[in-house]
Amino acid sequence: MANRKISNTLALAVLGLLREQPMHPYEMASTLRERHKDSSFKVNSGSLYDTVEALVRHGWIEPVETARDGRRPERTVYAATGLGESEFVRWIDELLRTPVAEYPKFMAAVSYLGALGPDRAAEALTERAQQLSRRIEETRAVLADTVDSGKVPRLFMIEVECSLHAWEAELAWTRRTVTEIRDGSLVWPRAERTEQGWTWSAPTDTERKGTAG
Amino acid sequence: MANRKISNTLALAVLGLLREQPMHPYEMASTLRERHKDSSFKVNSGSLYDTVEALVRHGWIEPVETARDGRRPERTVYAATGLGESEFVRWIDELLRTPVAEYPKFMAAVSYLGALGPDRAAEALTERAQQLSRRIEETRAVLADTVDSGKVPRLFMIEVECSLHAWEAELAWTRRTVTEIRDGSLVWPRAERTEQGWTWSAPTDTERKGTAG
DNA sequence: CCGCGTATAGTCGGATCCGACTAATAGGGA
DNA sequence: TCCCTATTAGTCGGATCCGACTATACGCGG
Incomplete structure (x- = not known):
């Protein structure tokens, strides 16, 4: 389903950049790096292009121009839509308000x-x-x-x-x-197996490391 | 490639459990929940079965028994291999030693x-x-x-x-x-567009909120 | 003016993740 | 005893993620 809610926060970064000005994905990546935002967002080229496509599917951004410079690969420039601008703010609000479980x-x-x-x-x-x-x-x-x-x-x-x-x-x-x-x-x-799962016992005083003090 | 290094920490949890005793995946999940380990590991049934397969491919665990109770689906019971036991310890050591970037x-x-x-x-x-x-x-x-x-x-x-x-x-x-x-x-x-990117200026004193004290 | 390293720009296929689903059994209240 | 729910156990297909790769252009030392 294309309609699964976007969860990758890289999409948030994309939206944030396109709110400033239209851009092509490679420029997004280098701008994020310039601004040290690559410590808050995992900027991976593969994920970036996928994320941009997902944002287009959701109507949060749209391509505005496809330029070709010499014989280099085409660059597609995107801009945020009105929906994208408002969802950007709503999403930030939600992320700030509600702590979610992370698994570091x-x-x-x-x-x-x-x-x-x-x-x-x-x-x-x-x-x-x-x-x-x-x-x-x-x-x-x-x-x-x-x-x-x-x-x-x-x-x-x-x-x-x-x-x-x-x-x-x-x-x-x-x-x-x-x-x-x-x-x-x-x-x-010291953990030990018994018939009924595990038991443990605190080490005796003499077993304990002698560095206490 | 089946040989991409395992990175999902759920595999660490699986290894930790199988070091105690052989188990089938569903039991792993419920044991982790019982022990409140589901706050450190994302226990998702889909991921769990995938992870178990990946561990088998790497030779870190192996199936030891396939039991069928009545007409319920088969349960495959796994145990850690010697390789798995040693990699378990090595992996923990590495994860503790080396901070890696997370993107909360x-x-x-x-x-x-x-x-x-x-x-x-x-x-x-x-x-x-x-x-x-x-x-x-x-x-x-x-x-x-x-x-x-x-x-x-x-x-x-x-x-x-x-x-x-x-x-x-x-x-x-x-x-x-x-x-x-x-x-x-x-x-x-207050950020402003200029021809050369962005400039900003601190708000004047009168613009600032009056709640300062 | 010729390599050669680096910057530009993006593609691709496989690995991984995950939620929704199936299906059987146990338990318990009416 | 019969239905309803919870628990047990796992499958499946699609969404997502990511690293490795391609290909062109640019600067610069020799």
Whole structure:
């Protein structure tokens, strides 16, 4: 069915760009990259062209021109329709208002943290913490170079602040968890099979790591 | 190509379950729900059966029995292979170690917060804050009923703590942003078309909302 | 003026995802 | 006992996603 509601947020980005001016898909992709929006939207050329077609099917955008420059492939230029402009705003409102379940890969892995055992788990999380803080520094640098320097209004990069905040929170949790593993406050139970599923028992004091203190 | 690396984390969940004991797919789904793991993994029946097949193709799991109970559809029971068990641990390690870009829907919407105008944006974020805090309360209740009451070891629900932490951070950012919109510290520039792309200007003092204080 | 790397612009086929559907049985109230 | 619903178990076809690929043009060092 062509009428399944559009869910890919890349369509939101397309709509946002076409609200400013008509464009062909390749230009959308490069504009998004220029504006650092490729950290909020997964810009994949294949998906982009599919998304544009889906938007046309829904009547949210329409082709306005098909130009050919020399013998390069044709470029089809699209523009937002009135419907598209209003749905753009409605969709943003909905996405902001209503939290939906997301399934980040990190959460899946944390879910089975136990399988690594305390030492390897702490080591892996420590490495993540390093990479996260590097990424945070890089992002701060981008903000300094765009917003703080007055090149771009803060509102236009507000999502960068938002994800920065999220990463900082993740970093804090990660570091805290490493500490709790090392000082023994996050206990590794020993699981055992019985006829009726699983039981577990807290390790005895002598089994616990001696690093507590 | 059947050899594209498995990326769906539902496969991680399957592996985690089969490491405990052989199971048929439907039982995997219900076990995951019972254990509240359906908040870290998107458990969709269609995807589940596809994922199981992919795991078989990769040799990470294998069918061990095909039972038929009365005239019900056949149930195929699977077990993890040695390869599957080791890849399970390796995969978790990798997912923990290396942060990867995710594209949450919220971030996409925040990216175009400007399009709603200050009043509607603040209103939408306020509603989100309410829903988030409700969800946080519910999650706390689940933790109280499982971990705090000693029914389940903390390590086995650690991902719930992790996502709780993430939601709290999101809630904090959301509330702070509402405040900044209302007191005028997050400024709405007026964008204008010129021949050379866009310019913007900060609103004059008299244009700014009078709620600042 | 000839390679050669990079930018431009988009296509294609297969992998993946998912919701809606089927179909049988168990349980429980009237 | 008979119907209605919930649970058990899985199938199917289409929608979506994505990486790898094609093909032209442009700049520039030698």
